[in-house]
Amino acid sequence: MRIISFDEKSGELVLKVEDEDDLWLLHNIIEKDDEVYAKTTREINLGNESVRKSMYIGIKVDKVEFQPFTNRIRIHGTIIYHPEKYEEYGFLGSHHTINVKTSDEIKIKKDKWQKYIIKQIEKSCGKSERILIISIDDEEVAAGVLRSYGLEIIFEMQLKIPGKREAEVREEKIDKELREISNKIMEIINRRGIKILVISGISYMREKLTERILEDLKVLKEKPKIISEDTSNGGIRGLHETIKRESIIKALKKIKMIEDTKIIGEYLQMLIRKPSIAIYGINDVYNASKIGIIKTLLISNRKLKTYDEERKKIEEIIENVEKYGGEIRIISDESEAGKELNSIGGIAAILRYNMSNSFKQEYKSV
Structure with a gap:
C-alpha cells in the first residue's frame, strides 16, 4: 500500500493498491456510508446501442x-459524483459497483479516521516479502503462499510411493515425484517472485526435496532464502503445523499472519493458565474497555464488519481501547487463528491486569 495523500480535516485519504494483501486491508477499513472515489466503467445508452465508458465516479458505500x-x-x-459531461444520463442516486484491483488508485472519505486504521495502513506501506511453504511426507505434498489474511493453497498432490521392501523401485519413484514437485516450485518462485521458501515435513522426504530444489535453484540469479522445518505431517495438515512452529514464528515474525497465529496461541494459553486476564465475548470485553484495562483487543474481520445491534458496542470498544492506549488486532477469518477466534465469538481481549469481581459486578447490567 502507498499513501498518496491524507487530509485529516476533510477526511480524505488517497491510496495506491500495490498487492493482494492491500485489498484485504481495504475490505476491512471501508465501511458502510463511507465515500469511495475511483476510476471505473459505466454503461451509457446511445439510442439503439449501449457502450461502456471509463470515468471517475464517487459512491456512498452500501457494502464491500x-x-x-x-x-x-x-x-x-x-453514485454521489460523476463528471459533468455525463449529467444528462441521470447517474446520481443510481447503484454502482467499483471493482478495485492491484495497481489501482482509490480515494476514501470518512467522517472520522480512527487511529488504529491509520496505523494499519502505515504498517502495510512498503514491500512485503512473498513466502511459499511446502510440506511433504511419504503420502502427500502441498504448497501454499502466505498472505497477511490466510494461507493460499497453490497445489496438493497424493504421492504413490512403493513400500520400503521395494527399495530400488521406491527410490526411482521418489526421485521422479520430487523432480515433478521441484518443477512446480520453480514455476511458482518465478511467477510469484517468492523471496522466502519454507520446506517442511518428515525428515527423509523433506531433506530429499530440499536437495532437489537447491539443485534446480542454481540457474536463478536471485534465489529465495530457504528455511527447513521438521514436522510430523505433510500436505495441508503439514502446512498448518508449520506456521505454528516456534522456530517459524521467530523467523517470520514480521509477517501479519504469523503474528496473528502467535498472539492467538498466547491468548489461548492465557485462557487456560491465567483466565483472569484473558476474556472473550462482547459484554465482558465492552466492560473491560470502559475501565481502560485492555492491553490487546483481538477482533475478527467478520465481527468488525457487523452491522447489527452489537455495532454500537464494537465501535465504543475500539474507541475506548484507543483512548487508553491499547493495541487493536484484526484477525482474518481465512486464517486458522481467525477460525479459533470466531469459535469463541469473534472478539476477545488480553488485559493489563485482572478485572476484579467488584468491577464485573458493577458493569454486569451494562
Whole structure:
C-alpha cells in the first residue's frame, strides 16, 4: 500500500493498491456510508446501442465484497459524483459497483479516521516479502503462499510411493515425484517472485526435496532464502503445523499472519493458565474497555464488519481501547487463528491486569 495523500480535516485519504494483501486491508477499513472515489466503467445508452465508458465516479458505500485469493474487491453503493459531461444520463442516486484491483488508485472519505486504521495502513506501506511453504511426507505434498489474511493453497498432490521392501523401485519413484514437485516450485518462485521458501515435513522426504530444489535453484540469479522445518505431517495438515512452529514464528515474525497465529496461541494459553486476564465475548470485553484495562483487543474481520445491534458496542470498544492506549488486532477469518477466534465469538481481549469481581459486578447490567 502507498499513501498518496491524507487530509485529516476533510477526511480524505488517497491510496495506491500495490498487492493482494492491500485489498484485504481495504475490505476491512471501508465501511458502510463511507465515500469511495475511483476510476471505473459505466454503461451509457446511445439510442439503439449501449457502450461502456471509463470515468471517475464517487459512491456512498452500501457494502464491500472480498473474495479471498483473488485480485480484486467489489465496492457497492449509490453514485454521489460523476463528471459533468455525463449529467444528462441521470447517474446520481443510481447503484454502482467499483471493482478495485492491484495497481489501482482509490480515494476514501470518512467522517472520522480512527487511529488504529491509520496505523494499519502505515504498517502495510512498503514491500512485503512473498513466502511459499511446502510440506511433504511419504503420502502427500502441498504448497501454499502466505498472505497477511490466510494461507493460499497453490497445489496438493497424493504421492504413490512403493513400500520400503521395494527399495530400488521406491527410490526411482521418489526421485521422479520430487523432480515433478521441484518443477512446480520453480514455476511458482518465478511467477510469484517468492523471496522466502519454507520446506517442511518428515525428515527423509523433506531433506530429499530440499536437495532437489537447491539443485534446480542454481540457474536463478536471485534465489529465495530457504528455511527447513521438521514436522510430523505433510500436505495441508503439514502446512498448518508449520506456521505454528516456534522456530517459524521467530523467523517470520514480521509477517501479519504469523503474528496473528502467535498472539492467538498466547491468548489461548492465557485462557487456560491465567483466565483472569484473558476474556472473550462482547459484554465482558465492552466492560473491560470502559475501565481502560485492555492491553490487546483481538477482533475478527467478520465481527468488525457487523452491522447489527452489537455495532454500537464494537465501535465504543475500539474507541475506548484507543483512548487508553491499547493495541487493536484484526484477525482474518481465512486464517486458522481467525477460525479459533470466531469459535469463541469473534472478539476477545488480553488485559493489563485482572478485572476484579467488584468491577464485573458493577458493569454486569451494562
